[in-house]
Amino acid sequence: MKSVAEILNEIRPEFDFASSTDFVGDGMLDSFDLITLVSALDGNYGISILGTDIVPENFQNVQTIEALLRKNGAGL
């Protein structure tokens, strides 16, 4: 199973996600990217992230994404 950081780097290899604590605010992820990212996370962790959880604040950084995954039943 890939880590969140690995998935982010696969989706957007041009960005250094480790250098940011606000992916959306820094322009690394936009609302359309969230669609792609959610699909990758769902597939990797075997879960289905709720539509109500697909909001920018849940995708600010690796920690908030991991919290979202736990909430949706992923074993991290």
Add this chain to the structure above:
Amino acid sequence: MRPVCTVDEVFQGIQSAKSGAVDFRTNFFPVRERLHLWIAHGELASVDCQGVTFFFRKDRDFWHFYFCATSLASLQREATTLSELKTEPMVTDLVGSEPGLGEMSALLQCAGFRSYARLQRMARAVRWEESRSVCEGLQVGLAEKSDGAAILNLLERSFNHYAEQLPTQAEVELAIERQQIFAVKIAANVAGILFFETHGVTSSLRFWVVDERFRTYRAGSALMLYYFKTQRTVRRFTLWVNTENANAILKYGHYGYAQDGLMDHVLANKMIPS
């Protein structure tokens, strides 16, 4: 439909559909600042139904149609009986990966929409400093306030306003003020423009167009190279292009853009001409 008067009304409408949602569905991803502009110009309206909030944005001679639904079932139920879809010209956008859009597209076609256009997103990653130089001989610079009408006219002559999210006069004026439009002028005419929005390390190219009368001057190339050269902190460039515009796709490919898998299915109801 009733007019939306505050930004809070929009977010309350979205939240109302989200709360208790079992399978939340939406095609509405509003940016607060843009909402302010639409509301100030009286362009936004809504309808609250059981489990669904619909939003409508007036744009020239039609409405953009958005939905926030607690589930696919509630959207199907309410959209098929929504009177506005039968009486007003409407266009809606569904964005996602190609396989994921079929179900929603089929549902909206049952509610009176038809497939109208398809846009694909293209992206260009930058992992090194740009080295190409700007074309000599042409002066590229920021558009000025007095260019606003000519820019809007050029956009409206060059793009399909139902499918390609053309800006309003107010949005063009704001973009000029924010230095988001580059222009090439030839003999005091706006010969070509490049309209973009940069947010952090990502820049979205909204429109790139050269007036037919000036297409032998290489103004398009000058604009694009100037754009890349000035956006030094940007690491990712994106844009949306109509899948039928093979010429544009080829040109974007020349500048390093490639399809990234995201699609926008544009649907129109029967009151929108073919």
